Amino acid sequence: MLLLVLLLVPLVGAALVAPIKEQTTAKWVAVAVSVVELALVVITWLAYSVPAARNGARFQLEFAVDWIPAFGTRFALGIDGFALVMLAITAVLVPIVMAFSWAEKLPEGRTQSGFYALILATEGLLVGVFAATDVFLFYVFFEAMLIPMYFLIGRFGGPRRQYAAVKFFLYSLLGGLIMLASVIGLFVVSGRELGQGTFTWVELQKMAASLPESTQIWLFLGFFVAFAIKAPLVPFHTWLPDAGAEAPVGAGVLLVGVLDKVGTFGFLRYCLPLFPLASQKLAPLVLTLAVIGILYGGLLAVGQTDMKRFVSYTSIAHFGFIALGIFAFSTQAFSGSVLYMVNHGVSTGMLFIVVGLVIARGGSRLVGDYGGVHKVAPLLAGAFLVAGLSSLALPGTNSFVSEFLVLLGSFPRQPVYTILATVGIIFAALYVLWMYQRTMQGPLRGSAVLAALGGGRGDGPGTMIDPAVAAERGATGFPDLSKREIGVLTPLIVLILVLGFFPGPVLDVINPTAAATMTEVGLTDPVGGVSR
């Protein structure tokens, strides 16, 4: 029941917020709903029993009613450790995103109430995706999730929002439809194997061991393509930089921070346990894509001239690490990957927000339009540095723990891929520090900064600001963080540090499920044991 409430609160909230005419009221109602949701997630976290999970309870807090008996599908919710931490990061990010977007300048004719309602709808559907324990139900949420995000990008985004929104939608829909083929296939196969077609995850998992490898490979590929598009692994990634760059910052945080994790979550929840033979057989392929992603994403991040695209490419590199951990098949690497998913939500979310703050002040997304921001906005520059350092996995920040766990867990089984992936860390240092140096340090420069300070015109190379616009804007100044913005960033910084030093509580939740997944794959740990 708790999960049902968790699912319904944001959806009902979205329906309530959308028609409110008075914008400030709408925003407050939306924030209230998201805070209630966060409180409910805290309750869920407390209600989730780690010992029970250790003792083999695959899902907890289950809720199920029959839905379409003809298709063997049930409206079944339940969470394991993976789902719980994903719910948590979703619920944490949404209020932050809302607070951040409070004064967001929307395209003409768009209302805040619409924006906040769509954010809430996205949150509700994400809860559904993570909590579904019925493959059909999962698919429904997986596809439905597209729609609010499509409108968030297409209605509220940057200048090329239409292109980005359509590209996002078509990529995801194509992946989804290929997955649908596998979903239907799974149903048909289960009908043959179990006597009656079903979509219940637990039943399907039992069937996995006896499924012939060739069948598994076909079904695996359908799921894999959909998740690889969502997570973006490299050949399927091209939608993300566009969507990330054109999405409004708030939606971008959710997109990169949570929505994309559905892909890697799907690998762990659906690809591995349901098609263990195929997963092992095709692991080299996925690992190759993952390592290419780490290196290619890092390299392109170095070369980006657009700050939002920069964040998108760093994400592609990070998703490579997550995929590496998942397809390395060890408990440690699984745990590392899931923790990475959480940490990436926090640190990339923060990076996205900080970049958004910089862009809101300078009015340009181009790196070359900024320089020496530290001189005028030291707090902002400091926040940028914290987010960046977390993103490059500096020890003491959250990402270090997870990146280390992934590499540590992957090395025994896949030494070559792991060593190659380690090179990605160097790229990470390069892209983050160079970006920081170019935009934040040194003397004040860059057309956007100078225009904002009233000291000059945008006339250098790479200028995006129209001189006329700059003149009209006048010297708006380049203010440092406001109180609201400090309030937005503080929880994220706290999370970065806390998860960096005390990842224990989160790992406690993750580990039993990682062990269970390991059993379902049918492998044993190469070194054995779950390390903390």
Added chain:
Amino acid sequence: MTPVVLAQAPADAISAPPIAYGAIAPVLIVLGGACLAVLTEAFLPRHQRWPVQVALSLVVLAAAGVTLGVYAGGSPAAVTTLGDALSVDNPTLFLWGTLLLLGLGSVLLIADRSVEPGGAFIPSSATRAAAAGGGGGTVTGGDGADVDRDYGEPGSAPTMQTEVFPFALFALGGMMVFVSANDLLTMFIALEVLSLPLYLMCGLARRRRLLSQEAAVKYFLLGAFASAFFLYGLALLYGYAGSVKLSAIAQAAAGSDRSDTLLFGGLALLVVGLLFKGSVGPFHTWTPDVYQGAPTPVTAFMAACTKVAAFGAISRVLFVAFDTTRWEWRGVLWAVAIVSMVIGAVLGLTQTDIKRMIAYSSIAHAGFLLLGSMSITEQGVSATLFYLLAYGFTTLAVFGVISLVRDSDGEALHLSQWAGLAKRSPLLAGVMTFLLLALAGIPLTSGFTAKFAVFAAALNDGMAPLVVIALVASAVAAFFYLRVIVLMYFNEPAPDGPTVTVPGAFTTAAITLGVLVTLLLGIVPSLALGMASGGPFSG
């Protein structure tokens, strides 16, 4: 000589076959109502016809629906009646119910006069202009033939051509017989009964838009060809089996010492005729023109009901008569289904007229439906039935919405005119978006449930490659649905763009019906799925 003949043919040699009146009551009611409507047309003064015809049609449809409900409520066994001419089995009952509900929705759309002054069927735009000026009889411009016609009391709005109501009822009656026909001859007659009124209905707006005339002529000529194909096929099959009964053909094919040429030649020609009606694949060429040219309410009627009737008949013929020979013909139908999906999805991308776009969408959907019809299993039958129900209502509502977006020249059909519609009329844009997502097959809409059912049946019957192709085609087709959504939501409205007419009660009811069914079948489809899977065709 006469006494001798009489002696040779005693009176009791021809006994009337028993008739299960309870089972076929809905058909009798609809056809009887159609006859009444013709009499109404003949004997009532012009200004009284519209209200009487609308009331009569609605009452007839409701009565037929109630009769059907009462009969089906007793979960009757499948019967054949009228000397085995009609087979009233579970698919028949389901399709009848679908047809009656869709017919009700279509009649509501047809009856609405508030969207366009005088309704969609007043003879000329000149009259419409006159209506706007407040006078019915004073006609300026237009062709001379209009001038001396009387369109009602002076000062009152001109009445529409009410012939459309008996046409619709006859067509509907024909469709109902078509889906239940147990022999090919009955099927052919039903085909004609449903086709002829449709040809006429397409041309009803001919004095306003030449396109309407073109559509009617094109539909008629191609339809006549298709009927001829059907008839040839029927003749060859009779030569093969010695009977026109579907089950007799199946028996003859099972004991196969006869010429396969006749069988497959007959099957091919027969199926061409049927696929034409269902606007499938390479037999689709009439569809875009006719959809575009016909008055929009009639297009809605054709798109929804004709599709149901045609695929009901295709499924029955394949299931009952050609079950045993499925491995011989299935390869060909694979190709047809692929062609249909590809043509629908790819050519749909290039359309700039929204009605033509929906026409190509219907061609793609016909390809998906063919997957269900080809699966000669109970699952395949119920999936096809469910798909028809879902698709019919979505299409009906889509055309209802299209009829509301108008500019000074009538309906605004060019896609560019739909730009920024969400700003002018958020409700309409929302409804349209929902319906388009249903056509694209996004979950939580009936389109998804239906696709799922059909594809699961096809996969289960060994058509995995076809299912993959169908899913790719769905993805391609999704792009053009998306284009309309993009236009409505993300683009700025043109300064002289169309206005959205406030719909009258009839149109509102029809659209609401369509949207509700689309939503319910997407969320709680169990009831309809259960009804659809009550049993396969019997012959």
